[in-house]
Amino acid sequence: MEIPLQSLYNGTWFKLICGASSQHIPTIRSCAVAYAIAGADCIDLAADPAIVMAVKEAIATIQPDYPTVNPWLMVSLNDGEDPHFRKATFDSETCPKDCDRPCEKVCPTDAIKFLPSFSGVVDALCYGCGRCLPICPIQTIQARPYVYTPEVIVPMMLALGIDAIEIHTQIGRTEDFTRLWQTIKPKIHQLKLLAVSCPNGPGMVQYLQELSQILSPPNDPLPCPLIWQTDGRPMSGDIGDGATRACIHLGQAVLALDLPGFVQLAGGTNNHTVPKLTQLGLFPPQGDRHLAGIAYGSYARSQLQPVLQQLEALGINRLEESPDLLEESVKIASKLTAALKRERSPKSG
Ligand code: SF4
Ligand code: SF4
Incomplete structure (x- = not known):
């Protein structure tokens, strides 16, 4: 036991x-x-x-x-309210072209992508650890609430x-x-x-x-x-x-x-x-x-x-x-x- x-x-x-x-x-x-x-x-x-x-x-x-x-x-789950968390988000259009993308390296789940088809945070992969937020030199990454x-x-x-x-x-x-x-x-x-x-x-x-x-x-x-x-x-x-x-x-x-x-x-x-x-x-x-x-x-x-x-x-x-x-x-x-x-x-x- x-x-x-x-x-x-x-x-x-x-x-x-x-x-x-x-x-x-x-x-x-x-x-x-x-x-x-x-x-x-x-x-x-x-x-x-x-x-x-x-x-x-x-x-x-x-x-x-x-x-x-x-x-x-x-x-713990509350039967009266669904849990609120955060996810990271940013608009890749605002990123300087010469940024060496520390956000991409620091993310433990590879949620941050810079692909021809998509650039930004993949919602489903982001668990809101927050590591990318302070590392961005222009502070463009924000946390948004997610239920x-x-x-x-x-x-x-x-x-x-x-x-x-x-x-x-x-x-x-x-x-x-x-x-x-x-x-x-x-x-x-x-x-x-x-x-x-x-x-x-x-x-x-x-x-x-x-x-x-x-x-x-x-x-x-x-x-x-x-x-x-x-x-x-x-x-x-x-x-x-x-x-x-x-x-x-x-x-x-x-x-x-x-x-x-x-x-x-x-x-x-x-x-x-x-x-x-x-x-x-x-x-x-x-x-x-x-x-x-x-x-x-x-x-x-x-x-x-x-x-x-x-x-x-x-x-x-x-x-x-x-x-x-x-x-x-x-x-x-x-x-x-x-x-x-x-x-x-x-x-x-
Ligand atoms: S909050 Fe964490 S999991 Fe989400 S994108 Fe940033 S580093 Fe990745
Ligand atoms: S660190 Fe900031 S500026 Fe650099 S690529 Fe990531 S989000 Fe864009």
């Missing part, structure tokens, strides 16, 4: 939520590297091809030194090698949820995990029961594990210990519903969460029905802020290029992961 799945069963699952409110790729990459080495089971990213590719590349880069680091990559429908983004994310999808929904959005689920369902066998994230509110019990029936009816059960992410107080973990109470309260309420699947805390999680769970007798996990783990977002990112600022001041985009800052960031990240699991030491994986 893969380590992340084992963690779910053991109640020690650690997920880093990285990217829901930030699209800054070097920051996401550094957070992913630090928490992956510190033992994160899963890294949850915006369903943005540029971000997914950057994190995949980062994990592959550190794996020779940390061979057992292999977190599952999850992307992906679920029919496009789901196969694209699977082709990039993601392991899991999380559907973000809200109470009462049954129709939107069903529409998005119908797009994911034919591909479900390619996923290791499906998650559903829903904030609290009146009618939550009935809504989650309804979703459970939609996802896993008795005659057609879900072929992969399912997580119910209880989004206590979204994006509030960095504002203090009060946020963690709401999140634990919601986790307990969803656990009591006994829905098929794991229950994992989020929204308001921070360094107070495990001590509070321990105080309530909910951690370490006991019995068959227990919380599967915790997702950390804004709190986890805020802990790394001093390191991220130093990286920025040094002009370093890849955390592993500064061994000192890498060590410092893993130490910081490990404080959080170690509350749920034992620390990993560098090089031993």
Whole structure:
């Protein structure tokens, strides 16, 4: 059994939520590297091809030194809104004739072409990494917004090698949820995990029961594990210990519903969460029905802020290029992961 799945069963699952409110790729990459080495089971990213590719590349880069680091990559899709990204665009008529076309060389997907039949950015090949934008000497390349429908983004994310999808929904959005689920369902066998994230509110019990029936009816059960992410107080973990109470309260309420699947805390999680769970007798996990783990977002990112600022001041985009800052960031990240699991030491994986 893969380590992340084992963690779910053991109640020690650690997920880093990285990217829901930030699209800054070097920051996401550094957070992913630090928490992956510190033992994160899963890294949850915006369903943005540029971000997914950057994190995949980062994990592959550190794996020779940390061979057992292999977190599952999850992307989040919102059932009420299609994801917005960017693509590069420029008018080749404005290019000076003597430009040696650094844009063409820097593009990792050969999306920039100068052919007799077409000159410019091939939309289908551009994933919006942004590398061509600053390199143009006359700054003629622009980023333009681009909206992906679920029919496009789901196969694209699977082709990039993601392991899991999380559907973000809200109470009462049954129709939107069903529409998005119908797009994911034919591909479900390619996923290791499906998650559903829903904030609290009146009618939550009935809504989650309804979703459970939609996802896993008795005659057609879900072929992969399912997580119910209880989004206590979204994006509030960095504002203090009060946020963690709401999140634990919601986790307990969803656990009591006994829905098929794991229950994992989020929204308001921070360094107070495990001590509070321990105080309530909910951690370490006991019995068959227990919380599967915790997702950390804004709190986890805020802990790394001093390191991220130093990286920025040094002009370093890849955390592993500064061994000192890498060590410092893993130490910081490990404080959080170690509350749920034992620390990993560098090089031993
Ligand atoms: S944004 Fe990235 S993928 Fe798109 S054209 Fe520029 S370099 Fe190529
Ligand atoms: S770098 Fe700028 S000016 Fe030069 S070919 Fe590319 S888009 Fe045109």
